Amino acid sequence: MVRAVVLGASGKAFCAGHDLKEMRAEPSLEYYQRLFAQCTAVMLAIQRLPVPVIARVHGLATAAGCQLVAMCDLAVASHDARFAVSGVNVGLFCATPGVALSRNLPRKAAFEMLVTGDFVSAEEARVLGLVNRVAAPEALDDEVEALVARIVAKPGVAVAMGKALFYRQIEVGIESAYEDAGATMACNMMDPSALEGVQAFIEKRPPSWLAAEAPTT
């Protein structure tokens, strides 16, 4: 069973966004509406996936590539990674990337990136909240692997319920958020893996996830 997804790339860049030649070839409003709707569907699919999605970023992450990093649940970047929402440089404001960016960065920092198209370094991206961790290029895979190992050590059911709740509750007022979260947590607690985990904690022994998750498979 898939327990985590890592989005990485080979080659020089993580992702430079849309293929501008493709975009320029068929200039019609309908085509662009369809294109950005498809792009959005991919982006929202990441958030809806019941497992954490980690961006493994090296080289450039620009425009929709920068959006991809912002939409992932977690991101680890190589020291040499650079981030920009550079559409404005060709006269196309990165509107959809801005949706993701403005939900991860402080408002003025997001606006500056969008309106200047300027690059920020991996370290700046970490300080701004766009990535969780920065590693030397040769240590990037180990850093990603360490994060994955932390995640797959937990029961998948708790992580799946938790991730879905996280993005639901963040969009509503705090009282509705707590109502949803309380119901989710009560439900999570009734799961065999949580009952086993808490029991193991009380008995000061390591939990036996497989046995606990077996009935639900």
Added chain:
Amino acid sequence: MVRAVVLGASGKAFCAGHDLKEMRAEPSLEYYQRLFAQCTAVMLAIQRLPVPVIARVHGLATAAGCQLVAMCDLAVASHDARFAVSGVNVGLFCATPGVALSRNLPRKAAFEMLVTGDFVSAEEARVLGLVNRVAAPEALDDEVEALVARIVAKPGVAVAMGKALFYRQIEVGIESAYEDAGATMACNMMDPSALEGVQAFIEKRPPSWLAAEAPTT
């Protein structure tokens, strides 16, 4: 009259959240729903209190204990304090703590804490926005006291109106927020303590709060 509340703890930890033995003793959905609803009621009471609530954190603040810190209006931590939403380690995603955490920290940092269950240091918590100030253990009470002194030097009525408005306006669009805030501020300005405070400022003398607040007592 109470003008500020400080939440602190004696012993080794600030708060380690729910008693897992108690939770494991009666495993029913109804019980857990009731339990988390009670916990939420306490958390929201902090926000609804008409005086600032300051967390004074030493040692561990985990799960609902970390949530408690996040729900306080302000937080001062000892250098040795450590914070985690560690429920996921026993198979129980910290869903309700996540409500508070995701309203204080950048999104990816909150998600990382929730999905890994890892600890962050007091200094990391400060950088992430979970606490306002960090102090050496022996200076913790002085730091809290300094913050309390700043607060009780203001008229209670302004602080109470301001706190309630702060949490109301943050949940609505900016136009509604401004409408509410403008009405609140006009109302605040008509209070004898504000009229006295502004008058004292004009006359370049210290304000006389007691006289001003007396009629409303």
Added chain:
Amino acid sequence: MVRAVVLGASGKAFCAGHDLKEMRAEPSLEYYQRLFAQCTAVMLAIQRLPVPVIARVHGLATAAGCQLVAMCDLAVASHDARFAVSGVNVGLFCATPGVALSRNLPRKAAFEMLVTGDFVSAEEARVLGLVNRVAAPEALDDEVEALVARIVAKPGVAVAMGKALFYRQIEVGIESAYEDAGATMACNMMDPSALEGVQAFIEKRPPSWLAAEAPTT
């Protein structure tokens, strides 16, 4: 055509907010409601302006002056600038400034500023997200100018559509935000300047904005 607005001040301060003498002269609820509604209208006008507004901050920015900085799209501060929402010191909680502040800063930092009335330095303001850049007093105008130059190098139509979208989408759920952003971006892409910009990128030549924007003038 105006492409960017810089808000700066001569004299000792950037802006110290309302004139307290004026405020104290006519103490009636109706007057204060009208006054704060006028102030809000100015603040929202900044956000609605179809060009980026940059605060150029030196000296003090207090109360509604601090709000002014927060409401600008971007802000550059001199090293010697200091920021406070100091109304609470005279018994008047900075409710309307809090609307802007809490949308730029982490929650606890905003609350601390509002309830203590304390100053933060330019460097602290940068770390908290209230300003984008800090410069030595003698380099302040160059820093602002560099930011303006970056902005006016882009087609105005993309910047105007992008700014309006940025503030619309930040107030709604992520799915609605993406729907709006996708439609905006498709519309932006059909603009002659975007078509020219993308074409120039493909042909590896600098874009010719004037020619592209000419038909729409």
